[in-house]
Amino acid sequence: MSQPESAVADAQAGGRSGQEPLSKLAKRYGLRRAIARPRFPAYLRQLWERRHFIMTYATSRNVSKYSSSALGQLWQVLTPMLNAAIYFLMFGLILGGAKGIENYPAFLLTGMFVFTYTQRSVTAGAKSISSNLSLIRALHFPRASLPLAYTIQELQQLAISMGVLVVIVMITGEWPTWFWLMIPVVLLMQTMFNVGASLVMARVGSTMRDMNQLLPFIMRTWLYASGVFFSIQDKIVEVVGMPQWVANAMYANPAASYIEFMRDILIRDHEPPVWVWVSCVFWAVFALAFGFWYFWRAEERYGRG
Known part of the structure; x- marks a missing residue:
């Protein structure tokens, strides 16, 4: 009789006689739960x-994703550009949001492309577990692989969008400087934040089914609070007349921080607060570390119910 069969036989006999608990039998024969959560270092190693x-x-x-559409992969560039065109018409021209902002087209497009990357990563992460229940129940693998894959998918789409953004920014009159070499650094920090946020939302979305209905409203509020189509300093402090700490709090918003950092690199006359890069580093490290830990804590519960 093989070792597992012997363990089962002993377990049945022990269950009838009440002599030895199943937990002790499992430990004696080296058995463990099939979906037991590994230790955190081992979990990261499995992901690698x-x-x-x-x-x-x-x-x-x-x-x-776009194989069934006529324009195919072009939609990943057209979508933020069409949104930017609508916002330029509404907020830049009709509501006068472009007043006082140098090179408003580059200002707006940079904000839209950077924010869209985070928006789509978080939204996709929230659905990554609930949309793949059959895969999760059929195969044993680290569940964090799914929100990670969704974020990498959005990063691949961003690579094309950033190429288009750089061309448009140059057309508007901005020319490459040595600071443009910092673009990959900003995108790396934003990707770290997006991964962490995606992992958090993946766990929340796996249990809170209504989250997918709430996300569009949350993302729209986040969009308005991130200074995508207006200058936070000009509108909040100088026009609205609110205290400076309100503007500083809005700059500390992670989406606003990465937008302002990217604008500072691409647009010569744009100068956000000097501490914005500190906010970018903080959110990248904190979100990544907390996101992995928070998601890992519920590893055993994904796919149940």
């Missing part, structure tokens, strides 16, 4: 071992 699966899954989703 599955990096090829994560990349392949993200790439395949990216290719298939």
Whole structure:
């Protein structure tokens, strides 16, 4: 009789006689729960071992996402540009949001492209567990692979969008400087934040089914609070007349921080507060560390119910 069969037989006999608990039998024969949560370092190691699966899954989703549309991958560039055109008409021209802002087209497009990256990563992460229950129940793998793959998918789409953004910014009169070499650094920090936020929302979305209905309203509020189509300093302090600490709090918003940092790199005359880069570093490190820990804590519960 094999060891597992012997363990089962002993467990049945022990259950009938009441002599030895099942937990002790499992420990004696080296058995463990199939979905037991590994230790955090081991969990990260398992994720690294599955990096090829994560990349392949993200790439395949990216290719298939627009395969049925006539314009295909162009939609990942057209969507933020169309949104930017609407906001330029409404807020820049009709409501006068462009007043006092140098190179408003570059200002607006940079905000839209950067914010859209975070928005789509968080939204996709919130659905990553609930949309893949069949995969989770069929295969054993670190569940964090799914929100990670969704964020990488959005990063792949951003690479094309950033190429278009750089061309548009140059057309509006901005020319490359040495500061443009910082673009990958900003995107790396934003990606770290997006991964952490996606992991948090993946856990929340796996249990709170109504989150997908609330997210559009949350994202719209976040959009308005991030200074995408207006200058936080000019509108909040100088026009509205609110205290400076309100503007500082809005700048500390992670989405606003990455937008302002990217604008500072791409637009010569744009000068956000000097501490914005500190906010970018803080949110990148904190969100990534907390996101992995928070998601890992519920590893055993994903796919149940």
